[in-house]
Amino acid sequence: MQKLTAIIPTGNEIHNIEAVIASVDFADEILVVDSLSTDGTFEKAQELATKVIQRDYVYSASQKNWAIPQAKHQWVLLVDADERVTPELKAEIIAILSSPKQEHTAYWIGRINYFMGERVNYSGWKNDVVIRLFKRDHCVYEDKQVHAEMIVDGTLGTLKHKLTHNTFVTFDKFIVKMNRYAWWQAKDYDKKTGRLTPYHFVIKPFWGFFKHYVVQSGFRDGVVGLTISTMQAYGIFMRYVKIWLLRRGRE
Structure with a gap:
């Protein structure tokens, strides 16, 4: 061996x-x-x-x-x-x-x-x-x-x-993790993201929820699937909020 x-x-x-x-x-x-x-x-x-x-x-x-x-x-x-x-x-x-x-x-x-x-x-x-x-x-x-x-x-x-x-310890710690990931993603996405528009803050989070909950059958996982889909949408929204903050020097 x-x-x-x-x-x-x-x-x-x-x-x-x-x-x-x-x-x-x-x-x-x-x-x-x-x-x-x-x-x-x-x-x-x-x-x-x-x-x-x-x-x-x-x-x-x-x-x-x-x-x-x-x-x-x-x-x-x-x-x-x-x-x-x-x-x-x-x-x-x-x-x-x-x-x-x-x-x-x-x-x-x-x-x-x-x-x-x-x-x-x-x-x-x-x-x-x-x-x-x-x-x-x-x-x-x-x-x-x-x-x-x-x-x-x-x-x-x-x-x-x-x-x-x-992947889950407590819900509060999961929220902290999501916020931390949003900051890191903001740094990855900043240079390749153009001017921020309602598309980033509304359409992309909505699509993130729809993809996980409907397209990928999250509804079949019950409350867990609903939570995952909602948190995915939240993470996308926070990614662009944090890019907005980064560009204003408010990290």
């Missing part, structure tokens, strides 16, 4: 750290990259992980691109603190790394998402996939503040089994 480093980025994840480390216990190295946590995450990670390093958090792609070259082994499995590797996914990864020759440079892994304690089956999250198993020296995240994709020098495969993703 090819040796594997599991990278886990953290920031005040004391409620997740033990379970996520346990889910990657098959890795030869468990590397926790902590963003100066103050809730005991760093100390607990030191007890359980192979190695823990710290760096002030700027944005996700920056943090991960800093961490990836520090992996000891060529193959890397990157797992966020609110994600879990299932036993089925673990077995599939072991089978790939045990093969005499790996067919691909990186692999897409699907995610089963949970929000407010309920599984999300629609609402635009049905086909959620991320590149998380990859060769260290052939992959890098694009330099974007939010939703950066991985740039892969080589071929991509897709695993059959999925990560579980518990």
Whole structure:
């Protein structure tokens, strides 16, 4: 079996750290990259992980691109603190790394998402996939503040089994997260967004809601789907409000 480093980025994840480390216990190295946590995450990670390093958090792609070259082994499995590797996914990864020759440079892994304690089956999250198993020296995240994709020098495969993703802690914290993402998106979108008009503040948020709730069948997820669709519209609206503020020096 090819040796594997599991990278886990953290920031005040004391409620997740033990379970996520346990889910990657098959890795030869468990590397926790902590963003100066103050809730005991760093100390607990030191007890359980192979190695823990710290760096002030700027944005996700920056943090991960800093961490990836520090992996000891060529193959890397990157797992966020609110994600879990299932036993089925673990077995599939072991089978790939045990093969005499790996067919691909990186692999897409699907995610089963949970929000407010309920599984999300629609609402635009049905086909959620991320590149998380990859060769260290052939992959890098694009330099974007939010939703950066991985740039892969080589071929991509897709695993059959999925990560579980518990994206919700409390509703208040989710709102804080949405506002933080809106600021980061504003910085990404500012240069490519022309003059702000009612199209940005009204039409785009409305379309965001309609797409998630109607086109992507969010209504079939009940209250959870309605909440996700509404928050997507809110996030789009706040993105342009924050661009408006940025342009007036009111960040």
